[in-house]
Amino acid sequence: MARAVSNRRKMLNTALAWLVGLVIFFPILWIIVLSFKTEGDAIRTPLEVLSSVWTLESYAVVQDRSDYFKHFTNSVIIALGSTLLGILVAIPAAWSMAFVPSKRTRGILMWMLSTKMLPAVGVLYPIYLLFIELGLLDSRTGLVVVLMLINLPIIVWMLYTYFREIPAEILEAARMDGANLRSELLYVLTPMAIPGIASTILLNVILAWNEAFWTLNLTAAKAAPLTAFIASYSSPEGLFYAKLSAASVMAIMPILIMGWFSQKQLVRGLTFGAVK
Amino acid sequence: MKQIQLQKVSKRFGDVEVIPPLDLEIETGEFVVFVGPSGCGKSTLLRLVAGLEDVSEGQILINGKDATAIAPAERGLAMVFQSYALYPHMSVRNNIAFPLRMAGIDKAEQARRVEEAAQTLNLTEYLDRRPGQLSGGQRQRVAIGRAIVREPTAFLFDEPLSNLDAALRVGMRLEISELHKRLATTMIYVTHDQVEAMTMADKIVVLQAGVIEQVGSPLELYHTPKNTFVAGFIGSPRMNLLGGSEAQKYSAHTIGIRPEHLGISADSGDWQGVVGVSEHLGSDTFFHVNCPDFSQPLTVRASGEVELGYGEKVYLTPDKAHLHKFDDKGLRIS
């Protein structure tokens, strides 16, 4: 609604909206604050916390434990690896569904989406067993494969919708101009689809980074990404609020920033076109 | 010389036959227009010629050789799409050069041909811009440039003027006709606008539901339409097609008379009627007259100075020399 509204009304809206926004954001804000405190200060009352000394010591402690960066690296490899692998498999599939649709295209697409709705717990044991047999338990490779499979439906779906926005006539023109399939994909489709491919990568890296079922159950010391690393704080020794805050802030910051840029992609990718 | 021949070409989408078997011949250098209402199959036919769709049955011959199974790029044809289909991420120069690049032509020759095409179409100053920065008319010219540069056997135009506003359309019509005169290359042009067909074509192919109703020069179609469909489709405003007892007086099921061949008088004439809405164009006035003899109003053309008010009683007289007669199947009675 873009009508001229009284300034007073606008001020009221603004105040209310900011209040709600800050309340919702508060937990994140609070752990950012706590991450810059000592453990002793982190457990004191809020006012005391705010007025106490700011320090980087908790960040230092978390980083000194070398496993933090190992887990960070695992998260990066697993999130990026599964997404890029998914993109490689999905681009041809999305191309064919978007530009050479057949009677079965709709059915196949819907079936692919439905595989995402399979409850993970229902196939937990077989996958667990398979992983043991194949030596994939607690391996990054295994996790890359699993996360690629659970996000593949979304990657295919998103690429499909982005490809459909490319006018088919432009690809036909390329064909008339003498481009073979390779040239068509390389010189015309991909350059035009780059924003869509980037958006898809963005959303799926986020989803893979935050995945917390398979990453918790299929990993131990070696391949555990940040989700599992943070989970290990659930039965800690001694004071740990500041360390947990620091570790958490480092774990969620990249994704928070990426997430702020991917709101539109979120709607597109997770509502399967049912909401525009 | 017959450049493009369609022999018993038919097209089915699933179970629906959109184009029953048809035959068509196009001479070298002709400007042929496929015209017809929406859904008549004209675009489909064009795409069959282009190779963007496979024929279900039949053959397409280009320069005497069977091209039915040959890929679009190798048929030696160039197409200008309705939406221009320019590559948005490439400059105008690269857009025009693209087909040459695909053909492996060396860079120097590419540049030369692009400059030439740009000159022909007044695009030289825009060569380094992107399509997004151009106006509709300019984009159209880039699309044409991309086609010209291939030096094709024939140009295929798919409703190229539909996306332009009315004023621009008239100008581009002239430019395309001019281009045809200059290049003397065969052009196949698809449109739903019969004005474009009449003004640009050497030969018009009227289509309805995939069937060719008539093929002929614009004036042939105007003066001797073979059936009521063509009679009613060609010419604006529409020919008056009348049935009932009046038609039987002329021993026909339906008679047709164009608005300019009806005389209108306040005093006497063959058919009595009452003036309804009148459309004043300045040079002409079109009166819509309601006659009790006929179920629909008749359109009559008169000079711009004639003044007749709503509800006035008038008499209409057809020019017998220009009266068309059609039988009960809608076919022309000579």
Add this chain to the structure above:
Amino acid sequence: MATQHSRSIARLMIAPATILLLGWMLVPLTLTLYFSFKKYLPLRGGDLGWVGFDNYIRFISSSSFWPAVGTTLIIVGGVLAITVLLGIALALLLDQPLWGQGAVRILVIAPFFVMPTVSGLVWKNMFMDPVNGFFAHIWRAFGAEPIQWLSHASLPSLITILSWQWLPFATLILLTAIQSLDTEQLEAAEMDGARSLRRFWHIILPHLARAITVVVLIQTIFLLSIFAEIFVTTAGAFGTKTLTYLIFQRVLESQNVGLGSAGGVYAIILANIVAIFLMRIVGKNLDK
């Protein structure tokens, strides 16, 4: 453009994705089904033979089953109610003219991007801990006894955590839907004399109906399989065992694979029922 040539290439191109997903579905599913009909205790003797539908009956008749169903319904229902109602309110608010709309959106969207384990642990410790948590400090400041959130009010606590995480999603979807509402419709209604509340009820809400349905269906599917938040906060204690968690415990903790697999089959059937409704809506949209 569809020629024979392009059609055969298309089939080739779609094959890898199809084969992979087919494998991903069929192989584990078949195994789960297989195990569900067996008595299989890896820690106590391994494969102990076929038992028919025994596991299925035992799973349902176990004393933990109905409580788990109840817990699941309460959690899913509670989160849905909160996120949808607050989501509509927030979406309406964010649609109003205000300063710094972009920034407020960023604040509101943030919780969705926080990984579930961080979310669970931060709430459990920094906010809900009865000794050092934020709420404990606030309660004490007012002279009240701090609530032992996760032990005495476990379900409301979990619902709070989950709602915090999912509110952004609902809000974003509903906001997108509201902004797609043709302003002309609302202006026409205004010209016809409808005041704010009536405009909301008769025009905005029906328009949102489909978006709300989508939000409900998608969230239900994801909420049914919530795991990490329970894992790090209560590990299923204090009555927070959902169906998913129950199955997880049977399979990986007590390692009664046969029983757990039967439970898994139940979970799959349940999820499929919800999925059918969702796919109908998706399908309708695909046809457009």
